[in-house]
Amino acid sequence: MGSIQATRGTRDILPEEVRYWQQIEAAAREILGRAAYQEIRTPIFEQTNLFERGIGEATDVVGKEMYTFKDRGDRSITLRPEGTAGVVRSFIEHSLNAQGGVQRLWYCGSMFRYERPQAGRQRQFHQIGVEVLGSPSPRADVEVIAIFADILQALGLKKLVLNLNSIGNASDRLHYREALVSYLTPHKADLDADSQDRLARNPLRILDSKDERTQAILTEAPSVLDHLNPDSQQRFEQVQALLTDLNIPFLINTRLVRGLDYYTHTVFEMQSADLGAQATVGGGGRYDGLVAELGGADTPAVGWAIGIERLVILLQQLHSLPAANVDFYLVSRGTQAEAQAVVLAQKLRQGGFTVELDLSGSAFGKQFKRADRSGAAACLIVGDDEAASQTVQLKWLATGNQDAIAQSQLFDITEELRQKIQAAKLLH
Ligand code: HAM
Numbered sequence: 349m350g351s352i353q354a355t356r357g358t359r360d361i362l363p364e365e366v367r368y369w370q371q372i373e374a375a376a377r378e379i380l381g382r383a384a385y386q387e388i389r390t391p392i393f394e395q396t397n398l399f400e401r402g403i404g405e406a407t408d409v410v411g412k413e414m415y416t417f418k419d420r421g422d423r424s425i426t427l428r429p430e431g432t433a434g435v436v437r438s439f440i441e442h443s444l445n446a447q448g449g450v451q452r453l454w455y456c457g458s459m460f461r462y463e464r465p466q467a468g469r470q471r472q473f474h475q476i477g478v479e480v481l482g483s484p485s486p487r488a489d490v491e492v493i494a495i496f497a498d499i500l501q502a503l504g505l506k507k508l509v510l511n512l513n514s515i516g517n518a519s520d521r522l523h524y525r526e527a528l529v530s531y532l533t534p535h536k537a538d539l540d541a542d543s544q545d546r547l548a549r550n551p552l553r554i555l556d557s558k559d560e561r562t563q564a565i566l567t568e569a570p571s572v573l574d575h576l577n578p579d580s581q582q583r584f585e586q587v588q589a590l591l592t593d594l595n596i597p598f599l600i601n602t603r604l605v606r607g608l609d610y611y612t613h614t615v616f617e618m619q620s621a622d623l624g625a626q627a628t629v630g631g632g633g634r635y636d637g638l639v640a641e642l643g644g645a646d647t648p649a650v651g652w653a654i655g656i657e658r659l660v661i662l663l664q665q666l667h668s669l670p671a672a673n674v675d676f677y678l679v680s681r682g683t684q685a686e687a688q689a690v691v692l693a694q695k696l697r698q699g700g701f702t703v704e705l706d707l708s709g710s711a712f713g714k715q716f717k718r719a720d721r722s723g724a725a726a727c728l729i730v731g732d733d734e735a736a737s738q739t740v741q742l743k744w745l746a747t748g749n750q751d752a753i754a755q756s757q758l759f760d761i762t763e764e765l766r767q768k769i770q771a772a773k774l775l776h
Contacts, residue, residue: 357463357471367669368660373456375502376476376654383495385452385478390434392458396424402433402642404609406550413461415471427460430608431477431653432635433642439481440644450482456656468626468658477632477653481639484648486586489614489634490594492650496618496630497596499654505662508618508629510596513604514584515552516576517612518637524575525551535565555603571602580613587614610635614650622665623658630654670723675701675769677724677745679715685735692728692740692755699762701769720745725772744768746775 354360361369380387396416403410415427428434435453438444444451456476463469478495480488493510500508515521529551536544540559547554555566576584591598598616606615615633623629632652639647676696680689686709693705704722706715712731719727729741740758743750758765 355471357465359470364671365660365664367672368663369656371663371669372499372503372656372659373476376454376456376499379495379498379502380454380478383452383491385454385495388435388438388453388455389457390431390438390455391428393425393427394434394437396426398433398437398642399426399429402436402610402638403430404550407607407609408553409461409607413463415460415462429461430459431455431457431475432479432608432610432638432651435477435479435651436481436638436642436644436649439479439647440639440642445482445645445647448482450480450488452478452480454478466625468623468655468661470657474656475630475653476656477651479649479651481647481649483650484636486583486590486614488648489587489650490590492632492652493591493616494594494596496632496652496654500618500629503659503663504666505620505659507622508620510591510598511601511604511617511619512588512591512598513572513601513615514576514580514587514613515572515605515611515615515633516580520576520580521552521572521612524570524572527570527575528552528554531569532565538562538565550609552605553607555605556607566603572605573600573602583613606631606633610638610641612636616652618654620658620662622662626658628655629658629662673702673773674704674722674724676703676726676728677719677722678703678705678728678730679712679719680706680730681709681712681715682732682735685730685732688735688738688755689728689730692730692758695759699759701762701765725769744772746772 399414400410405411409429414429417425419425435455439451454477457474458472459475460472462471465471478492480492516524529547532539532547532551532554536547538561539547539554540557540562543554543557543559543562554562557563604615604617611633613634613636617631618629619627620629621627630652634650636648639645639649678689678693680686689705693703696703704724706718708715716727724745727743727745729743734740738755739752740755741750742753
């Protein structure tokens with residue numbers, strides 16, 4: 349019988365790669381903490397109609413990509429394709445706005461979309477996201493964008509470009525939609541098949557088409573920015589002015605509309621030239637209508653989500669990360685020695701050291717080879733002689749220096765050991 353493999357569109361994140369994930373999560377947690385964002389954890393599955401109402405039935409995500417199934421109680425359940433709808437549901441359900449003021453929330457976790465897998469695109473993927481609920485101010489838009497930029501900077505990613513647009517309020521968008529449809533309708537036969545289909549369903553998404561002929565037609569298309577009312581226009585100018593004050597460069601991209609229906613006013617994406625077809629590391633925008641749409645009080649909001657897999661690809665291109673640091677690699681052979689080594693390893697760990705215990709019982713030579721490969725600062729060796737005298741050989745792997753020492757004495761010189769380990773790691 350053949351072995352079972354991971355399901356198409358999912359992948360294992362192996363220990364070497366996990367280091368990058370930890371680096372990203374640590375940077376995000378630190379930067380979000382400094383801006384007083386609080387973590388929220390919502391369920392991985394929700395009732396299907398949350399996403400239908402929240403994200404929009406005409407979107408690709410709802411129309412083609414959701415993992416939807418009936419549970420044993422005949423309820424329609426969907427694995428979350430994104431985080432915003434669930435956070436908003438939770439915000440309403442728990443009256444998180446009861447104290448008034450602004451809620452600043454962040455989350456991290458798995459999302460699911462039935463897309464065609466390729467580099468940087470999976471069916472199970474992971475996002476870190478933020479949602480700021482309760483402020484209509486352009487300052488909130490700029491705050492979330494600045495945090496996004498800070499996270500990228502903390503990770504050493506400098507080459508990303510912030511694409512920025514405004515799609516106005518609902519009525520601006522309605523006017524723009526009419527203008528776009530009347531411009532595109534005479535060209536309908538020349539549009540790609542997807543865009544023809546979208547012309548009636550979701551015409552703004554045609555602006556996203558990668559098809560060359562469609563793109564050529566779009567060069568003359570009306571711009572959404574010409575359809576903003578004066579308030580929306582002023583709002584967009586304030587966002588740009590504040591980004592300029594913060595020295596955050598941006599590119600106005602009038603074709604940027606995003607794939608989810610809930611957006612209003614500011615929309616943005618961080619794009620990289622180093623990611624091939626899946627150039628967008630993350631994106632977001634304002635969604636002033638969503639809370640009311642999902643049954644809550646009228647609450648303006650803005651947020652974004654980063655695709656962690658895509659950030660990992662960029663980080664891997666940038667640098668490699670060292671393996672976790674081991675202080676001691678513990679080698680032992682012989683019944684009594686092996687028993688003592690278990691106790692020694694545990695006591696050293698309790699004392700704050702990182703200890704890898706060789707469990708193989710193989711010849712000393714093989715264990716020493718593994719000690720060398722482990723990257724440990726020092727090797728501790730217990731053989732029959734050491735076991736009989738309750739001692740241990742302490743060998744510094746960078747220099748080869750070796751001394752015998754009483755096992756109990758190890759715990760009297762922990763400070764000295766720590767300093768020597770530190771020095772050995774610097775030599776590495
Ligand atoms: P989104 O643009 O659909 O926005 O997704 C955000 C990011 O998730 C993308 O830029 C990408 O990096 C990553 N992503 C999306 N789909 C996949 C996939 N199939 N495989 C790998 N990565 C993927 C949202 O999800 C909104 N909820 C963001 C938001 C929050 N807007 C306001 N608040």
